[in-house]
Amino acid sequence: MTDTTPEQYEAVLDAAVAAAPVLAATTPTTRAALLRAVAGALEEHADALVPLAVADSHLPVPRLRGEVTRTAVQFEMFADALEEGSWLEAIIDLADAQARPAPRPDLRRMLVPLGPVAVFGASNFPFAFGVAGGDTASALAAGCPVVVKGHPGQPSLTDPYAAVVAEALRAAGAPEGVVGVVHGDDNARRLVQDPRIHAVGFTGSTAGGRALADLAAARPRPIPFYGELGSLNPVFVTPAAATARGEDIARAYVASATLGAGQFCTKPGLLFVPAGSGLDKTVVEAAGAVAAAPLLNERIRVGWRRELERLAAHPRVRLVAGSPADSGADSLEVSPVFLATDVADLEASGSQLLAECFGPFSLIVEYRDEAELLRAARLFDGNLTATVHGEGPDDQPAAALLDALRDSSGRLIWNGWPTGVAVSWAQHHGGPYPSTNSLHTSVGVTALRRFLRPVAYQDLPDPLLPEALRNTNPLGIPRRVNGRLTTEPIG
Amino acid sequence: MTDTTPEQYEAVLDAAVAAAPVLAATTPTTRAALLRAVAGALEEHADALVPLAVADSHLPVPRLRGEVTRTAVQFEMFADALEEGSWLEAIIDLADAQARPAPRPDLRRMLVPLGPVAVFGASNFPFAFGVAGGDTASALAAGCPVVVKGHPGQPSLTDPYAAVVAEALRAAGAPEGVVGVVHGDDNARRLVQDPRIHAVGFTGSTAGGRALADLAAARPRPIPFYGELGSLNPVFVTPAAATARGEDIARAYVASATLGAGQFCTKPGLLFVPAGSGLDKTVVEAAGAVAAAPLLNERIRVGWRRELERLAAHPRVRLVAGSPADSGADSLEVSPVFLATDVADLEASGSQLLAECFGPFSLIVEYRDEAELLRAARLFDGNLTATVHGEGPDDQPAAALLDALRDSSGRLIWNGWPTGVAVSWAQHHGGPYPSTNSLHTSVGVTALRRFLRPVAYQDLPDPLLPEALRNTNPLGIPRRVNGRLTTEPIG
Structure with missing residues (x-):
């Protein structure tokens, strides 16, 4: 080429x-x-x-x-x-x-x-x-x-x-x-x-x-x-959801984070779970079952190695699953890597742990209480998505979490996963910066x-108007006429 | 202050x-x-x-x-x-x-x-x-x-x-x-x-x-x-319109260009008329009847003097009405100034004559034939408005003129004047750059x-949705549901 x-x-x-x-x-x-x-x-x-x-x-x-x-x-x-x-x-x-x-x-x-x-x-x-x-x-x-x-x-x-x-x-x-x-x-x-x-x-x-x-x-x-x-796509699991179906969530999380070798702009980059929910074992199991897969190309591999090494060497994280030293080190083939930290360490790291690592990587973050959970939801500038796993609308932190996440998110997801962007009338794929x-x-x-871009026409004779704006509504489209939506012709 | x-x-x-x-x-x-x-x-x-x-x-x-x-x-x-x-x-x-x-x-x-x-x-x-x-x-x-x-x-x-x-x-x-x-x-x-x-x-x-x-x-x-x-708001008069009601158009043009001492962002900055239409006398008469009026402030006056002196001294224009040397020279009080040129000179001047002069100034431009008229309509980068005076929808150059002007205009006006921006559902006040x-x-x-900005909600329980998106449509607003506009509730 x-x-x-x-x-x-x-x-x-x-x-x-x-x-x-x-x-x-x-x-x-x-x-x-x-x-x-x-x-x-x-x-x-x-x-x-x-x-x-x-x-x-x-x-x-x-x-x-x-x-x-x-x-x-x-x-x-x-x-x-x-x-x-x-x-x-x-x-x-x-x-x-x-x-x-x-x-x-x-x-x-x-x-x-x-x-x-x-x-x-x-x-x-x-x-x-x-x-x-x-x-x-x-x-x-x-x-x-x-x-x-x-x-x-x-x-x-x-x-x-x-x-x-x-x-x-x-x-x-x-x-x-x-x-x-x-x-x-x-x-x-x-x-x-x-x-x-x-x-x-x-x-x-x-x-x-x-x-x-x-x-x-x-x-x-x-x-x-x-x-x-780019986007970090944080996922927040309420205490009730972690108790009710923590293992299912952990397995689905690994699947979403490693889908397509983690090369989705909607990959869940962080999973916030209650401290002590003990999901490491499930993540290790699920990650171990993910087949190694090739990255897209050498440029992506170089970026993956650079980011992964930086993150894995960070003093405020611990390794949960995978091998940061090996994954993609010799070839495009990568296996997933999961690190963990907690909200206090995440906050203390400034933006160092809040960076997109393109590939099968994700960071598990433990929160101690609801105050930490809601603080964590305010850590983000702009994301394509944010996800909440909760147990029904009365699950205490859910409404407050969604509220806190709205300011930084393009799409808010309930009990699902951000990967997979439906193509439809209502879809929104964007959000605050870095979406430009x-x-x-x-x-x-x-x-x-x-x-x-809009154009307004003032007092034009009907035959000189674009079809969309003529009295007879020849295109049969919905129009706002004198403030009211209608498909009717005028006159 | x-x-x-x-x-x-x-x-x-x-x-x-x-x-x-x-x-x-x-x-x-x-x-x-x-x-x-x-x-x-x-x-x-x-x-x-x-x-x-x-x-x-x-x-x-x-x-x-x-x-x-x-x-x-x-x-x-x-x-x-x-x-x-x-x-x-x-x-x-x-x-x-x-x-x-x-x-x-x-x-x-x-x-x-x-x-x-x-x-x-x-x-x-x-x-x-x-x-x-x-x-x-x-x-x-x-x-x-x-x-x-x-x-x-x-x-x-x-x-x-x-x-x-x-x-x-x-x-x-x-x-x-x-x-x-x-x-x-x-x-x-x-x-x-x-x-x-x-x-x-x-x-x-x-x-x-x-x-x-x-x-x-x-x-x-x-x-x-x-x-x-800012905007130049050109006005184009077809040969038929000039013949049928040239003097009326000239008088209304002077009124629009001098309204509020010409301090409107929609002031008609140029009037394109057929060569030989002989409207100078009407413009002189009408301009002479416009009372002197004060500019907004000293900063505007300084800009007015600078632009007016530059334009009046340009070798490719002639004076039609007013006194460029006097208008606003000693005080905020200004009387209108009209200059004239033709399309060939306008084109030859590059962008020198295509600059907004904030105040009661406008430039009359004569075109020789339809080809020049349509070329002139393509001279503009971006305007809030462009206006065509024609004699009915069959007036030969009208459709082509409107078509040529659409690319550079926010609002296209027929047989009217750009000053006066109605506040309504359909109004558009903008256009290509310099509107940013x-x-x-x-x-x-x-x-x-x-x-x-948009936000999308995926699979949220109804009580956690904003009111506008809940099944019952509690706000009673028009919504697009599965592609169809409706105010009906869901389910």
């Missing part, structure tokens, strides 16, 4: 610019058909693409096959949303001569696409956060062409994956240039600073993401940077909103 | 932090009552506050009295929106064992307040963009305490205005510290960088706004900066969205 040349780069960007007004002018129904064509093509070419993803990522075939389906389902979800029409946020205020403080003109607002956007995928989900992942699907749904920065961890998959998507779009009648790919670090920076790019979707490390976010903010005309940059834009999500229908 | 001391600053910020969870926990109905209390207090204290605003701004009493009403109406509008409930964007996906690619948990999403926000008002609307302007009203509606940076151009009004608002909120049962004020340039920068502040609303100059936006983006944890930083966040508006109901 060689860097895209300057000439190729210009061609990709120019094609995206040329495609933008054509794509923006398609009706939601037409665009939905384009998305469904991509969904179909992904399933159709899965057998060809999955082996390439295996070669790049060492992830198992069934997992990657399921990921293709998830990616296709995501396109279908956005197609459904396009057809439903609420995403346009159509609002109509009819002229009102009696309005205070002054008579009001006819005002009609809707959302329109931003223009070409850049997408940086992640190595841990070659399909679902790759070339045609959630950022790309939501940008296309919004009507924005996409320029993908090819991930260096996906040298085999990226171009064939992009070719399948581009061919499906072409065959379905999309303009050329709706999805393009560029490779190379220099092109990554160029893309984020390119005046032809109007927003960036990024999934990856906090350091890399922040560097690009800073470039986006420093542009002469800054653009939104939607970075999903806490107002928006990278997964779920509302991810569309990131690539749209 | 002396700078807020470090001790006072800390007290204001700490009070905002203490108020945040209390305000966030109020029901929408309770918060609506707080907003209505502010609306009532503003009308009640208008007679005391307006003279202070006159002293600061030299704006006429009737205009300021109307502005108080507009400001009060704005609070009432947000109260209505709070009660209607769609602003919460409640979405519920019930658990689905059949979901592809995997069974789905129960997921429920809604918006929650960001926390304390900072508001920087503008000098040209002492009330409507002041202490309790649209940014403050929308932030309070969202459930966020507000720390206002007092405007140096409002030394008399700021503290008494804030006292009226704070007392109204206190009397209505709001927690202390929901609205605070700080003064001083150093405190402006401190505020934008303060970890206790979660977003900034700003209305003012591009230079000042951008400097603060850069500070917000460079924080360890960046926050959204909603800057409304083109996804959001600073006026209208959807301004609320700037101060809210």
